[in-house]
Amino acid sequence: MPLDPSFAGRSYGPTGSYLVSREKIREFADAIGATDAPYRDVAAARALGHPDVIAPPTFAVVVTGAGEVLRDDPELGLDFSRVVHGDQRFAYQRPVFAGDRLAVVCTIEEIMSRGGHDFLTARSDVTDAAGAPVVTVWTRLVVRGEA
Amino acid sequence: MTWQDGEQLAPQTFPVTRADLVRYAGASGDFNPIHWNDRTATAVGLPGVIAHGMFTMALAGRALVAWSGDPGAVIEFGVRFAKPVVVPDDDRGAEVTVGGTVKSVADGVAQVELTVTCGGEKVLAQARAKLRVAAQG
Numbered sequence: 001m002p003l004d005p006s007f008a009g010r011s012y013g014p015t016g017s018y019l020v021s022r023e024k025i026r027e028f029a030d031a032i033g034a035t036d037a038p039y040r041d042v043a044a045a046r047a048l049g050h051p052d053v054i055a056p057p058t059f060a061v062v063v064t065g066a067g068e069v070l071r072d073d074p075e076l077g078l079d080f081s082r083v084v085h086g087d088q089r090f091a092y093q094r095p096v097f098a099g100d101r102l103a104v105v106c107t108i109e110e111i112m113s114r115g116g117h118d119f120l121t122a123r124s125d126v127t128d129a130a131g132a133p134v135v136t137v138w139t140r141l142v143v144r145g146e147a
Numbered sequence: 148m149t150w151q152d153g154e155q156l157a158p159q160t161f162p163v164t165r166a167d168l169v170r171y172a173g174a175s176g177d178f179n180p181i182h183w184n185d186r187t188a189t190a191v192g193l194p195g196v197i198a199h200g201m202f203t204m205a206l207a208g209r210a211l212v213a214w215s216g217d218p219g220a221v222i223e224f225g226v227r228f229a230k231p232v233v234v235p236d237d238d239r240g241a242e243v244t245v246g247g248t249v250k251s252v253a254d255g256v257a258q259v260e261l262t263v264t265c266g267g268e269k270v271l272a273q274a275r276a277k278l279r280v281a282a283q284g
Contacts, residue, residue: 031174032205033161038218048217057208057221061201062175081191085200087273089225095218138225 003111003118003143007076011107017129018063022098025055032056045097055096061088063096064124066139069106076108078120079143086119087140093133101129109138116145150257150280156247159210163198163232163265164240171202185236197231203243203270207263210245214259215278222256223277232265241265255279 022042029039037044038054045053071080096102103126110121124137168182177199180187188196204226212218234241246262261274 028174031167031170032202032209033167034205034209034212036212036218048219050219054218056205056218057211057224058201058205065176067177085228087225087227088201088204090221090223092222095221 002113002145003076003078003120005111005113008108008111010073010076011105012069012073013105014103014127015105017101017103020055020063020096020098020100020102022053024062025053025059025098028059028062029056032058050095050097052098055098057090057092058088059096060090060124060126060135060137063102063126064104064106064137064139066106066122066124066137067141070108070120070122070141078141082144082146084142084144085139086142087121087138089138091136093135096126096134100134102126102134118143118145150249150252150278152249152251154249156210156214156249156259158244158246159206159213160242160244161206161209162240162242163202163206163234164238165196165234165236167240168196168198168202168234171199171205175199175201177201193231194233196234196236198234198241198243200228200231203228203232203263206243207245207261207271207274210247210261211259211276211278214247215280220278220280221276222279223275225276226261226263226274227272228270229272230265230268230270232270243270252280255281 106124120141126134247259250258257278257280259276263271
């Protein structure tokens with residue numbers, strides 16, 4: 001069943017706050033094979049002017065999890081077995097650091113159909129404990145049409 | 148380094164093995180079996196287990212950080228997943244190469260266009276980033 005375009009504008013959250021730990025940043029850096037010192041060593045991060053160890057540029061997906069948020073909305077009816085990741089984009093207001101408490105609001109920006117496939121664009125707005133924006137994350141999912 | 152229009156950034160090559168995908172699944176929380184189970188991958192029409200798109204994007208991010216020297220320099224980063232990275236079940240795995248060209252430098256921000264390939268084929272399209280760079284003297 002195709003996605004209903006009237007779900008554009010629906011939003012989810014804010015989520016409970018996600019505490020970014022030094023250990024999680026190091027685990028993620030290890031998983032992408034990044035040995036850079038600012039991911040692991042507070043002194044190296046501070047030498048670059050950062051308050052604590054810094055997260056890699058794509059780390060924010062661990063916090064936003066847009067795919068799971070959308071999958072878990074039974075009304076939207078996203079068939080995850082037919083979903084492929086189309087596009088991904090990050091716009092940073094500032095980097096993510098260890099010690100951040102982040103909250104996420106996920107909003108469906110657009111649902112459209114083309115060539116028998118559905119395209120869903122979701123925007124995740126990530127804010128810190130003070131409510132200040134940290135990063136905006138766009139995820140575009142493609143739901144392949146049933147052949 | 149100094150950032151100049153048209154500059155070619157040194158290509159970075161990254162091996163991708165099945166073990167890397169398992170580790171990324173755990174760290175990211177994306178346990179979709181197409182990234183670790185051949186049976187599932189072939190059942191949905193893939194040639195075999197493929198890398199997480201976000202793993203490939205993370206490798207492109209590693210190149211950005213190698214060039215800029217500071218993960219905090221990345222202010223915008225976007226890609227389209229054009230082709231899957233198929234990761235064979237052997238010790239060599241696949242190899243992803245990330246090249247970059249500086250498209251422009253203005254007001255302390257460099258626009259970089261990335262070329263991300265595996266086996267000579269483009270796996271990411273429209274791969275672009277904006278990096279904060281030191282003011283050019």
